[in-house]
Structures are given as C-alpha cells and as structure tokens.
Amino acid sequence: MGRRILETKIYYAAGDEKNGILEEAAQVIREGGLLAIPTETVYGLGANALDGKAVRKIFEAKGRPQDNPLLIHIPDVLWLEKYCVDIPPLAYRLAEAFWPGPLTMILKAKPCIPNETTCGLKTIGVRCPDNEVTAEIIRLAGVPVAAPSANRSGHPSCTSAEAVLDDFFGSIDGVVDGGVCQVGVESTILDVTCVPARLLRPGGLSLEEIRKIVPEVETDASIYRQLQEGEQPKAPGMKYRHYAPEAPVTAVLGDGLAGAGYIKEHIKASEGVICYEEYLELFTGYECRSLGKEGDPKEHARKVFEVLRSFDKTEVSHIWTQCPGEEGLDLAVSNRIKKASGFHIINV
Numbered sequence: 001m002g003r004r005i006l007e008t009k010i011y012y013a014a015g016d017e018k019n020g021i022l023e024e025a026a027q028v029i030r031e032g033g034l035l036a037i038p039t040e041t042v043y044g045l046g047a048n049a050l051d052g053k054a055v056r057k058i059f060e061a062k063g064r065p066q067d068n069p070l071l072i073h074i075p076d077v078l079w080l081e082k083y084c085v086d087i088p089p090l091a092y093r094l095a096e097a098f099w100p101g102p103l104t105m106i107l108k109a110k111p112c113i114p115n116e117t118t119c120g121l122k123t124i125g126v127r128c129p130d131n132e133v134t135a136e137i138i139r140l141a142g143v144p145v146a147a148p149s150a151n152r153s154g155h156p157s158c159t160s161a162e163a164v165l166d167d168f169f170g171s172i173d174g175v176v177d178g179g180v181c182q183v184g185v186e187s188t189i190l191d192v193t194c195v196p197a198r199l200l201r202p203g204g205l206s207l208e209e210i211r212k213i214v215p216e217v218e219t220d221a222s223i224y225r226q227l228q229e230g231e232q233p234k235a236p237g238m239k240y241r242h243y244a245p246e247a248p249v250t251a252v253l254g255d256g257l258a259g260a261g262y263i264k265e266h267i268k269a270s271e272g273v274i275c276y277e278e279y280l281e282l283f284t285g286y287e288c289r290s291l292g293k294e295g296d297p298k299e300h301a302r303k304v305f306e307v308l309r310s311f312d313k314t315e316v317s318h319i320w321t322q323c324p325g326e327e328g329l330d331l332a333v334s335n336r337i338k339k340a341s342g343f344h345i346i347n348v
Helices: 018-030 052-062 077-083 089-098 132-141 161-168 207-213 256-266 277-283 297-313 330-340
Strands: 009-012 035-037 044-048 071-073 103-109 123-127 174-177 188-191 197-201 217-219 249-253 272-275 287-290 319-323 345-347
Touching (some): 035 132, 077 089, 077 123, 089 103, 132 174, 207 217, 249 256, 256 272, 256 319, 272 277, 297 330, 319 330
Parallel strands (some): 009 174, 071 123, 249 345
Antiparallel strands (some): 035 044
16 A cells, blocks of 8 residues: 555644644655645645645555546635636636535536546646635645545545554654544536536535535436446546445435334344434344434534444444435435445335
C-alpha cells in the first residue's frame, strides 16, 4: 500500500500554536506531500492538485483505479475562475446558496489542471469545504487541493483522524485532526456542464435542497446501479465497488420492522447486522451495530461509515444491514449501503 515513510505526523489544529501548525500542514501540500484533511463530510487525502507527481501519490496510497477522477478543493468561490472555464451562471447561483458546504460541481477544467487529477477528462469536480481549518490550509498552500476520501480504495470512508491512521499510518506524511466529521457522507456531485444539470452522486446536500435552486435536475443511472465495463466515470464513486468492509454485505430495503424480521430469520451465528436502534434487542448475541433511529437521516449519515468500518475489527463472515429509503439525506446513505453490498439487495 504505497510508499513507506518514517512518520505520519498528526497535526492538532487548535490552541495558541494553531497558526504555526496550519502553516506547517500547508507546507506539506506545497512540497508535494500527502496530507489527510478534515471536512464537514469525510476526511480527504490531499495533495497539490496542480502537481501531477503529487497527485499520483494519492492513487498509489489508496490503491485507486487510474480512471477514477479526483475532486479539487478551494477555499472560496473567488478561486473558481483560476481553474475552470466556461463557468455557467448556474454555478455561481449554487455556490452562493451552498458554499461552503457539501456540494461538488463538475465544470470544464483549465489546462493548468493536469491529467493526473482529471484522469484525462476535460472536466473537474470543484468544491469549497465547510471547514475553517482546511480552508485556511488551502489558502496558505496557495494551490487547490485534490482530495478524495482518505480511505483505502473501495473501503468505507473515514470520519475521524483515528480511522485515517488505521488505513494510512506510515504511508502518508500527515493527518490534520479536526475531530469527527459532522455530516458523515461525501459531498453531493452535480454536473453543471449539461442542461439540465445531472446528479452524479448523492451526498451531504439533498436533491430536494438543490431543486429549490435548480428545479430541473436529472439523476444519473449510476446512483442506482454499477457502471459497466467501458463506461467512463465523470466523478468519484460512480464505477467501482465502494464503501465496503472486508466481509460481504447484504442490504435489506423496505419497512423497518419487516426488514429486521427478515434478517432475524436468515442470519447465521457467524454473521453481523446493522439495524435501526429500535430493533437492536432482536439481535442479542450477534455482532450488532446501530444505524441510528429509524427516520433520522442525519444520524444515519453520521454513523454509516463508522459502523461499516467497525466490522473489520471483528470475525464476522457476512454483514446484513437495513437500508433506508431515498428521501432527503437518506438517498446518499442508501446509495453508500447499496454500493457497499455490490448491489446485493433484498426488498421486503
């Protein structure tokens, strides 16, 4: 898994020494290193987006497929014209409404963005994270930061610095510890190079909120199925099995009580389960994790990656998980669970 280095340094960006710590972290980016950074969604694995050699280190560390494009992070909308061309007015309307925040927009890239970052596409995903520490690191670095989720490729994303270190200790230069991420799922990706705009990945900003600004939005088929061989992904998370723990996963959709009953009827002693809090007592004696209360999408989003990752520290042979519907933030949670299962889904 990537290069070995002498030390993965942890940066605690708080207290009287905060300014010096942020400058030191920014220097890692400027000098072509890999730095895990906190955002409101999940932790990102950051490198100088304008430095092809630095970006290649991201792919190496993550074991990421070479056709899986990256996003770039900027500190504010004023940076947009530095790296994108033919920016539609819609992009500025969306930025005004939702930046900083969990929205990534696909835009036409300027030639200064290297092929290593775009994976050969003419477009690039851009977002402005809602995290003051990371925004300041980007400003101090003076370059956009390419930062896919800071996890081994295909595995559940990380929502804490501790989880990042589980995956990358000794293979990246540093981790900025910004605490636990508030949102818990990656950003929503919206392609604004087409009309109507197209939702490529549901995330921390709901489709319903976007439609208050852009009433006409199409949804990409990859949200509901895997891309096939030969299909070129325009954004992260579209093509490959993602967000998956070591054990295989089966997602159970439908009424909460019926779904819990189905799992109870079919689960084996060696298997684990993720269920709504209301049904935990049904699974006494099993490795069991709570997704939160049924009908609480914010809690589902905050917990989904944490609970998926937790099973890698157990001996379970298979994981059953309840899966929410597709309203609001639960569309993103449902998408992550389905992809974790490789779309092995049971409807009850």
